[in-house]
Amino acid sequence: MEQTNQTEEPVIEIRDLYKSFGDLHVLQGVNLQVDKGENVVVLGRSGTGKSVLIKIIVGLLRQDSGMCNVLGREVSELNEKELNDIRLKIGFSFQNSALYDSMTVRENLEFPLVRNTKNLSRADINEQVEFVLDAVGLLQTINQVPSELSGGQRKRIGIARTLILKPEIMLYDEPTAGLDPITCLEINQLINEVKEKYHTSSIIITHDLTCARETGDRIAMLLDGKFLKQGTFEEVFNTDEERIKSFYDYNFIQ
Amino acid sequence: MSDNQKEKVYTKGLDSALLAVYNGYVFFLRFFREAFRGRMELQELIKQCYAIGNKSLLLIGLTGFITGMVFTKQSRPSLAEFGAVSWLPSLVAIAIVRALAALVTALISAGKVGSSIGAELGSMRVTEQIDAMEVSAVNPFKFLVVTRVLASTITIPILMFYCTAVALLGAYLNVTLNEGTSFISFFENAFEQITFLDVGTSLAKAVAYGFTIGIVGCYQGYNASKGTEGVGKAANSAVVISMFLIFIEEVIIVQVSNYFRI
Numbered sequence: 003m004e005q006t007n008q009t010e011e012p013v014i015e016i017r018d019l020y021k022s023f024g025d026l027h028v029l030q031g032v033n034l035q036v037d038k039g040e041n042v043v044v045l046g047r048s049g050t051g052k053s054v055l056i057k058i059i060v061g062l063l064r065q066d067s068g069m070c071n072v073l074g075r076e077v078s079e080l081n082e083k084e085l086n087d088i089r090l091k092i093g094f095s096f097q098n099s100a101l102y103d104s105m106t107v108r109e110n111l112e113f114p115l116v117r118n119t120k121n122l123s124r125a126d127i128n129e130q131v132e133f134v135l136d137a138v139g140l141l142q143t144i145n146q147v148p149s150e151l152s153g154g155q156r157k158r159i160g161i162a163r164t165l166i167l168k169p170e171i172m173l174y175d176e177p178t179a180g181l182d183p184i185t186c187l188e189i190n191q192l193i194n195e196v197k198e199k200y201h202t203s204s205i206i207i208t209h210d211l212t213c214a215r216e217t218g219d220r221i222a223m224l225l226d227g228k229f230l231k232q233g234t235f236e237e238v239f240n241t242d243e244e245r246i247k248s249f250y251d252y253n254f255i256q
Numbered sequence: 257m258s259d260n261q262k263e264k265v266y267t268k269g270l271d272s273a274l275l276a277v278y279n280g281y282v283f284f285l286r287f288f289r290e291a292f293r294g295r296m297e298l299q300e301l302i303k304q305c306y307a308i309g310n311k312s313l314l315l316i317g318l319t320g321f322i323t324g325m326v327f328t329k330q331s332r333p334s335l336a337e338f339g340a341v342s343w344l345p346s347l348v349a350i351a352i353v354r355a356l357a358a359l360v361t362a363l364i365s366a367g368k369v370g371s372s373i374g375a376e377l378g379s380m381r382v383t384e385q386i387d388a389m390e391v392s393a394v395n396p397f398k399f400l401v402v403t404r405v406l407a408s409t410i411t412i413p414i415l416m417f418y419c420t421a422v423a424l425l426g427a428y429l430n431v432t433l434n435e436g437t438s439f440i441s442f443f444e445n446a447f448e449q450i451t452f453l454d455v456g457t458s459l460a461k462a463v464a465y466g467f468t469i470g471i472v473g474c475y476q477g478y479n480a481s482k483g484t485e486g487v488g489k490a491a492n493s494a495v496v497i498s499m500f501l502i503f504i505e506e507v508i509i510v511q512v513s514n515y516f517r518i
Contacts, residue, residue, distance in 0.1 A: 060391050086393040100388035102380075114392035167392065 011038040012071075013171055013203045014059060019068035021054055028054050030227030032068070036171075041197055041204045043218030045211070045238075045249065050224050052207040053097070056173040059205070060094050061085045073170065090118055093164030093202070097175040099156040101148040107159055108144050111135065115166050134162040137199065138192060154185035161192060165200060172196060172204040178213045190216040211253035223249075283475045290395070291402050300399060304407035312368050312415055316361055320419035323360050324352060324426030332434070341435065342445075348427040349446035350454070357420040358458050359506065362465035365412050366498045370473040373404050374494030377477025378487040386478070401478060405470035412466030413459055420458075457513040464505050472498040 014036040021029040028051035036042045046052050057063040058070050061077050070077045072088055080088060102110050111131045116122060135141045138158040148156060157177060164172065177193060178186040190213050196202055206217055214221055215235045222232040223246055231238050231246065239250045328348050335341050377400060380386050389396040428442045437445075473494040480490040 057387075062387055062390060089391055089393045092391065094388070094391040096384045096388055098383055100384040102385055102388075103383075104376075113389075114394060117394045118392070163388075164392070 012036065013038050013073055014205070015069070015071040016055075016059075017069040017071075019055070019058065019070060020066045021051065021058065021063065022066055027227060029058075029065070032224070032228055034222060034229060034232075036203050036205060038203050039197070039201060041193070041206060041217050041219045043206045043208060043214040043221045044224055045209060045214055045221060046224035047209065051227060052224055053175050055224075056094070056175060056205055056207060059173060060089060060092055090167055091170045093161070093167065093169035093172045095157070095161050095164060095172065095174045095177060097179055099148075099153075099160035101151075101156055101159055101163070103148045106145055106147050107135070107140075107151075110148070110159065111163050111166050114163065118167060130166055134165045135159075137165065137195075138162045152185075154181050154188065157181065157185075157189055158192060161196065165196065168200065169202060172200075172202045174204060174206045174208075176208055176210075177206060178208060178210045186210065186213060187216075189213075193217045209249070211250065279479070280475055283478070284471060286397065287401060287405055287471060290398050291406070294395070294398060297399050297403050300403040301407055304403050305411050308365075308369050308407050308411040309415065311372070312361075312365055313418070315368060316364050316415050316419050317422050319360055319364055320357065320422040321426040323356055324348065324423030325430045327351060327356065327423075328427040328430040344431055344435070345427070345437070345442050345445035346449040348431075349424065350449050352420055352423045352427065353450050353454050353458055355510075357423055358416050358461040358465065359502075360423075361412060361416040361419045361462065362469065362502045363499060365408070365415065365465070366469050366495050366502060369408055369412075370469045370494040370498045371491040373408075373470065373473030374477040374480075375487055375491035377401075377404075377474055378480035378490030381478060381480045382482060382484070382486055397478075401471075401474040404474050405467060408470030408473075409463055409466040412469065413462035416458065416462035453513060453516060457509060460513075461506065461509050464509065465502050468501045468505065469498045472501065 012035050014034070016032055016034040019029050019032040020027075032051075032055060034042070034044075034055075044052050044055065054063060058065050059072055059077065061080070064078050073091060075084065075088060077085070077088065101107075102113065105113065108131055111134060112127055115127060115130060132141060132144070135144060138161060140155055140158050140162070143151060143155060143159070148159070151159065161172075161174075161177075172193075174193065177189050181189065193204065193206065193213075194217055197204060204217075206213065208214055218235065220232060221235050221238045223230045223238055225245060230243070231241065239246065241247065328344060331347055331351075332341060332344060335344055335347065377386070380400070386396045386400070389399065424443075424446060427446075428437075428439065431437050431442055432439070476490040476494040476497070480486040
């Protein structure tokens with residue numbers, strides 16, 4: 003994977019992060035650093051707390067203990083206004099796209115834009131909406147409602163909706179889950195394009211190893227509530243650890 | 257079940273019931289805090305008012321009409337026993353304005369509006385649309401809850417007046433068909449006994465019911481648990497809880513208004 007625009011400047015820094023839901027200890031001392039311009043893939047089994055991790059980063063959940071520093075600020079210590087300022091710099095692509103189904107694609111994209119940008123003319127709004135839709139290759143769907151779109155299209159519109167605020171960080175929650183292999187390839191390509199065009203740093207949560215290999219500069223393997231191994235794709239999977247091997251074997255049919 | 261287990265189950269039940277009351281109270285306070293803060297989502301408010309009004313107009317009209325007509329028909333024999341059929345318009349008007357119109361409107365709206373708000377917000381919660389709003393730095397409470405609660409608080413009193421008019425029309429039709437009373441003399445008779453306090457109390461009731469339906473529906477939907485079951489549960493409890501609260505409010509408001517009546 004090419005490593006363009008990447009510098010050593012950390013945009014996300016997570017140290018000793020713990021999170022439990024009742025008796026269920028999901029994250030047990032997670033450490034992760036994402037540098038500027040870097041795509042980090044977080045791999046792990048379902049229910050290991052991958053989504054919990056990015057929800058803590060964006061302030062939807064609060065950690066029990068530990069540090070979660072985003073763009074130099076500790077997320078759990080921010081007030082509402084400061085949290086919203088940070089959120090404007092983070093794009094969050096939800097697993098099920100989370101498009102507003104009572105609105106058209108155009109209204110979905112306008113929604114965050116008009117509420118977070120002052121003094122925008124109608125022409126500016128239209129231009130920006132069309133620009134991001136064009137960037138994800140779905141300009142023709144502008145007047146459709148989400149229920150008329152396919153899973154892959156919804157995913158792309160979901161990503162477009164986050165791009166309209168020009169984020170510095172992208173968080174993708176299972177971007178290829180439930181999609182056919184060809185659409186998965188298109189989404190992988192889109193993730194790489196977003197990184198190049200918008201100079202974003204990203205965390206990509208997945209258990210699709212093709213997606214991980216195609217999009218990740220670095221892979222982090224989350225098992226039993228902590229990162230078991232971090233490194234390039236080859237470094238992580240060149241191992242004797244049984245669980246990591248079975249992950250690889252299943253995805254690449256060996 | 258052993259005593260120890262029973263105690264655990266009952267304590268857990270009591271805990272969750274008290275917690276629900278507390279969370280409802282916090283939600284209620286948050287509504288007032290958010291309603292007066294920042295820019296109002298006026299377009300969404302108008303859209304919701306239209307949706308609520310439009311959704312219930314036909315059903316409330318039909319129910320109100322039948323209520324007025326049937327109530328008149330059922331009251332006639334009792335009055336006839338005392339030779340007081342000429343009092344029928346004022347009796348019916350008092351019943352409709354003081355009690356029936358507000359209750360019928362509220363109960364129909366609780367079923368129609370409350371359940372749809374509960375289901376809509378519940379499915380938005382379950383499909384992470386509410387989280388999506390939050391992460392795009394838009395306040396979902398302000399956009400979804402404040403607008404819907406205000407819309408139902410504004411629209412349900414209007415629907416109540418509409419229900420009153422249609423129910424009186426139903427009563428008039430029944431009276432004119434049986435006694436041949438003219439339109440003017442029916443309404444003169446009907447309004448003779450209606451005071452400002454009656455109309456004011458009805459309006460207060462409708463505002464309270466509208467607010468209750470909106471806030472209960474929103475609370476249930478906004479806090480729906482994961483899964484499709486959560487959506488159904490939210491819609492269902494929105495109706496059941498708001499109907500229960502409506503009857504409690506009815507008793508309280510009637511008691512208070514009777515105090516002023518004397």
